[in-house]
Amino acid sequence: MVTETVEIKNRAGLHARPAALIVKTANEFDAEINIELDDMKVNGKSIMGIITLGANYKSELKISAEGKDEKEAVAALVKLFESRFEE
Amino acid sequence: MKEFTVLDLLNLELKAHNELHLKCIAGRKGLVRKITDPEINRPGLTLSGFYEEFAFHRIQLFGKGESSYLCKLEKEGNMKTVEKLFSYHVSCCIFSNRHTPGKRFLEIAEKSGCAVLQTDLSSAELAMRLMRALSNVFAPHKIIHGVLVEVFGIGILITGNSGVGKSETALELIERGHRLIADDSVELRNVSGNILMGSAKDQRLGHHMEIRGLGIINISYLFGVGSIRDRKQVQMIVDLEEWDQEKVYDRLGSGENTREILGIKVPLVQVPVKAGRNIPIIIETAAMNERLKKLGYFAAREFDQNVLTWLESKNARNLYFNNKDIF
Numbered sequence: 001m002v003t004e005t006v007e008i009k010n011r012a013g014l015h016a017r018p019a020a021l022i023v024k025t026a027n028e029f030d031a032e033i034n035i036e037l038d039d040m041k042v043n044g045k046s047i048m049g050i051i052t053l054g055a056n057y058k059s060e061l062k063i064s065a066e067g068k069d070e071k072e073a074v075a076a077l078v079k080l081f082e083s084r085f086e087e
Numbered sequence: 088m089k090e091f092t093v094l095d096l097l098n099l100e101l102k103a104h105n106e107l108h109l110k111c112i113a114g115r116k117g118l119v120r121k122i123t124d125p126e127i128n129r130p131g132l133t134l135s136g137f138y139e140e141f142a143f144h145r146i147q148l149f150g151k152g153e154s155s156y157l158c159k160l161e162k163e164g165n166m167k168t169v170e171k172l173f174s175y176h177v178s179c180c181i182f183s184n185r186h187t188p189g190k191r192f193l194e195i196a197e198k199s200g201c202a203v204l205q206t207d208l209s210s211a212e213l214a215m216r217l218m219r220a221l222s223n224v225f226a227p228h229k230i231i232h233g234v235l236v237e238v239f240g241i242g243i244l245i246t247g248n249s250g251v252g253k254s255e256t257a258l259e260l261i262e263r264g265h266r267l268i269a270d271d272s273v274e275l276r277n278v279s280g281n282i283l284m285g286s287a288k289d290q291r292l293g294h295h296m297e298i299r300g301l302g303i304i305n306i307s308y309l310f311g312v313g314s315i316r317d318r319k320q321v322q323m324i325v326d327l328e329e330w331d332q333e334k335v336y337d338r339l340g341s342g343e344n345t346r347e348i349l350g351i352k353v354p355l356v357q358v359p360v361k362a363g364r365n366i367p368i369i370i371e372t373a374a375m376n377e378r379l380k381k382l383g384y385f386a387a388r389e390f391d392q393n394v395l396t397w398l399e400s401k402n403a404r405n406l407y408f409n410n411k412d413i414f
Contacts, residue, residue, distance in 0.1 A: 027249070041230060042230055042232065042272050046232060046271045047297045047303070048270055048271030048292065049232060052230075052272045052292055054288075
């Protein structure tokens with residue numbers, strides 16, 4: 001399992017559009033992807049799940065993936081967070 | 088678990104018959120103090136000067152008796168025990184029956200940075216509502232990927248991998264007159280040790296669904312308020328999975344499969360998904376079957392019993408006809 005911690009850098013937080021982007025990226029991989037905030041853990045391939053996290057500016061999320069393409073999956077997601085969801 | 092502060096207690100969203108009617112009358116600085124224990128302490132002993140085993144981390148509830156004792160202390164000008172009480176890190180004080188403590192008490196509380204709250208409820212009523220509210224807050228909980236629907240009164244949690252068709256199945260169930268509680272991520276709580284309560288993490292997001300190709304839709308606007316529910320006990324889990332040629336599925340339904348969530352065993356039905364299989368109807372039937380089981384009728388067991396009786400009678404008949412000695 002690969003785990004990586006990221007910080008949300010766009011002001012608006014994880015609203016619908018970033019969530020859709022995350023899900024789109026996550027769905028390109030076979031690995032099982034989870035995103036955690038505090039004690040909440042949701043499936044990285046579900047839009048409603050990610051929006052439910054209610055992650056706002058500067059909150060820290062833990063991305064974890066398990067499966068044969070876990071490394072690539074986490075790297076792609078981290079890149080997405082780093083690029084502030086192209087906002 | 089996320090920290091639960093006194094301010095969270097004031098902001099708890101409760102229904103009318105559970106409301107705590109709390110307001111802060113002093114010590115606003117103390118609103119950030121954490122509540123770590125769901126239980127309540129009556130500080131009578133402490134006020135009279137006995138400090139052993141003082142459960143200071145609990146919420147301190149001042150009822151009629153404590154309030155009038157405080158009045159007496161204040162009249163006598165003897166506030167030593169009150170000062171001592173606030174030298175502990177008390178989470179917060181609540182006065183019931185709209186009692187207001189004396190000026191000196193409020194000053195000492197203000198100085199020590201402990202919130203003093205007031206309510207118009209009686210002590211017994213407040214204690215009951217607090218217990219109920221806090222046991223819910225402190226209940227073990229977790230978020231599960233799935234859809235929670237109510238079908239014929241049975242709370243069914245539909246789980247399965249992403250893309251297997253959970254939301255589509257739920258949508259058809261709603262269209263057929265059943266109810267949605269939460270889509271995609273369901274917050275489950277272990278209430279009083281044996282009930283698994285499911286709801287949406289946030290009511291504002293709960294009654295929306297994401298359907299591939301359509302995007303996000305609002306169920307209560309599309310299908311009416313009759314098609315939604317805020318919370319429901321999870322009484323059955325339906326696990327959807329891709330049809331696997333190799334796997335042996337339950338053909339009789341006599342085995343009792345369960346899945347344990349937060350220490351509670353919930354009946355589990357595994358349903359393989361394949362084109363041409365109408366999953367909503369299977370789920371409806373499973374719900375009705377579950378209700379029959381609750382009423383004491385077990386179809387698979389009953390069927391088995393009937394077969395056995397029939398075989399026995401057949402055996403007996405054969406024995407009777409083959410045994411020539413009888414004649």
